[in-house]
Every structure is written in structure tokens, then in C-alpha cells.
Amino acid sequence: MIRIKSHIKVIVFDVYGTLYNVHSVVKKCDELYPGKGKELSELWRRKQLEYSFLRQLMGTYEPFHKITKDALMFSCKALDLPFNEEKTHLLLDAYLHLTLFEEAEQVLSVLKDKQLAVFSNGSLDMLEPLIKESPLKRMDITMISVDEGKVFKPTSMAYQLVLKKLHVSREEVLFVSSNTWDIAGAKNFGFNTAWINREEKVFDHLDVSPDDEYSNLLCLLDEISDPF
């Protein structure tokens, strides 16, 4: 079990799915395509991730805002949902206003004695509006985007950006994510890891396991009072 108080200097949070609910776009999806919101939101997210992986593998990096748009276009076509510039704009705008998970603000407030950062595959033009228009705007959080190195998670080169930006060693980082591929990459790189498993999912079989698993961010606070 990780003891936050001791050797951890910085707590780094993934953004999409960890602090903000990517599926909060369902509402807008359903408004534009009644009855299809969930299906569209799920395919959109799946393709968004897949495209970031494939572009990294092919060596054809593009910022996440482009990948997010490409994934949306694909998903609409694949599900036979007619789209135009206005609908696309509305859906991409919804991605800049995702819902913050309800416990996130409280948890980050309590943890503020540590250095706090977010580290995301998202580009800054997506992360800034998202964070600056949410309750987290009042907090001192360093924003790190893979776009600074033009290399996506879960490559080790990506996680290296955190060390470079925050001047810490990997053992001093607690990395928090709800994405299994992200936890696998971070653990493989050498970070301490906490997997936020909100939906009782099974962890991926990649020969690497999270140091800790919690059902939501609140559980991180239990670690603070750990006497050891």
C-alpha cells in the first residue's frame, strides 16, 4: 500500500475518465441523436483511444483535439448518424465541458499539501478550457500535456515528460488514473500507481498491476492518515 505522506512528492492525475467523466457527453449526444447517445459516446471514446495508440505506433502524431474530432467523425459514420459542421461543433464543445467527478474537488483540496499535477493525452487547448471552467480552476495544479513532447501515453517517453516538468524522480510520483492502459504504462515506467476502478472492472492482463486499487478518488484520502 502506498503511503502518501512519506516518499511521495507529487500526485499526478490523469484527466479523461479519472477527474472528468468522458461519458458526460452522452447528454449532448442523445440530444442530437435521440436514443443513440450511449452508443455514440462509447464508440467515440474507444476510437479516440485507439487512434492515439495507432498514431503513436505509426509515428504520425497529431494533437488530441484532432484525434478527438476524427474519432467523432468515424463514429457518426459507422453508426450511420448524419452530421454537419454545427453538430460536430456542439459535440466537440461538450468535450470541453465534461463533468468533474463529484468527489474530485474535495479530494484535491485535502491533498494540496503535496504538489498536484494533471498529465493527459489531451492537448492544452482541450485541457485549459476544461479545467479553467470547472471547480478545479481555483486550485494550484500543474497542467502537463503529452503534446509538449508529441508522444502519447502509455509510452515511457510520455511519462518521462512528468519528471522533466516537475523535477522529481519516478519513485516520488503517485500516478492516479482510471484507465487500465494508463496505469499499466505508468507502472511499467516506474511510477507508484493508484487505479480508480469506479465500475468494478477487471484489470487488463499485461503482466503489470496497480500498486493500489480504489473505487473512487475519496479512498485516496484514507492513505493520508496512514500511520506507517
Add this chain to the structure above:
Amino acid sequence: MIRIKSHIKVIVFDVYGTLYNVHSVVKKCDELYPGKGKELSELWRRKQLEYSFLRQLMGTYEPFHKITKDALMFSCKALDLPFNEEKTHLLLDAYLHLTLFEEAEQVLSVLKDKQLAVFSNGSLDMLEPLIKESPLKRMDITMISVDEGKVFKPTSMAYQLVLKKLHVSREEVLFVSSNTWDIAGAKNFGFNTAWINREEKVFDHLDVSPDDEYSNLLCLLDEISDPF
């Protein structure tokens, strides 16, 4: 449009989903888990691909037979399907006896004036039993596995193995695959590409398109008599 007769020296086929139907395991899946065959087969295949991508990104290569087993284990757990050593063995064995697409033998027979090869993420211990126990066993086909370079498609390093093994330049290769990510990687590398789109799918939005798209392998033969 590609003219097979002219500058193409070698025709390289992807294996899983292109020559052999990965979803022919549905029967065995359904036998072991009645009513769950399709769902298990789909998740298994999706995770198999995802794990190959993620391991390549993380730099933790393992041969495809291990990845295939890991993906199966995950899928059974995620779908709450009880498994044991016997069931696992039966399902993995089904993967060594996938059904050859019905037109494949005829097409490869007609194309045999060209050098023919298969190039797969599969390891040789999966490809050999599969091909040697199917009608393709009688044909002169060079087997190339990414395992020789320990690097998965769709990285350019992987496709490079084809050039090294067959002593051809990338312009002399016609690469045939039903997997969009594979066509994207091959085209990005510089191969001529033919996408076999059996199910009228939408091509992925990755800023790269196949040179040609066919509804099955038979259509490749139309190219042979192309007078231009």
C-alpha cells in the same frame, strides 16, 4: 487502381481476418458458453489487438500466442465466464484451426505467378499449424511473423521485415488486409494496399486511405486482366 501485372513483385496477405476468419471460434465459444459465443469472440479479438498495440507502446513485447491467451483470460473474467485449464486449451486450440475464407484458396492459386507471402502479428507457432492444416498447405507461401523482429504491426519497423525477408522494395509489394489499422500502417510505410472490406465497414480516420477497396479476395483477380 493497382495493376497487379506490372510493378508488383510480391503479394503479401495479412492472416487473421484476411485469409482466415477469426470469428470462426464463435462455435467453440458457444459450445463452452452457450449464448455467449459471439460476445466472447468479439471481446477476445478486440483485446488481442489492443494488447499487441499496448505492449508495443510500452516496450514490453511478448509473442502473439501469449497475448492471445492473456486476452482470452481477460475476456472470460470480464464477461464473468468461468474458465479452467481445459476450456482455455480448447479455445486456444480453436484459434489454430480458424476457417479459411472460402475464396482464399482459389484466389491464391490464380495469383501464384507472383511471389506470395503472409505477414502476421501471429507467432510462427500459431501460423504454422493454422496454414499447414488448411487447404493453403499445398501452396508456395512465405510465412513472415513479426516475431522475427519482435515488433508489432502497425509500426514501420514491422513492415520493414517484409522487405528484409523478400528482398524487394516497398513499391513492389501489394499488401492485402481486412484490418483497417493494418492497411493504415502498411500504406503509411509505403506499400501498395488493398483493403478487403467484407462487412461494408467505414475506414478509420487516420489521414491515410487504402489504394483499393474490395468486398472480398476474389475481386483481386479482376486486377490481373486489367489491360492498362
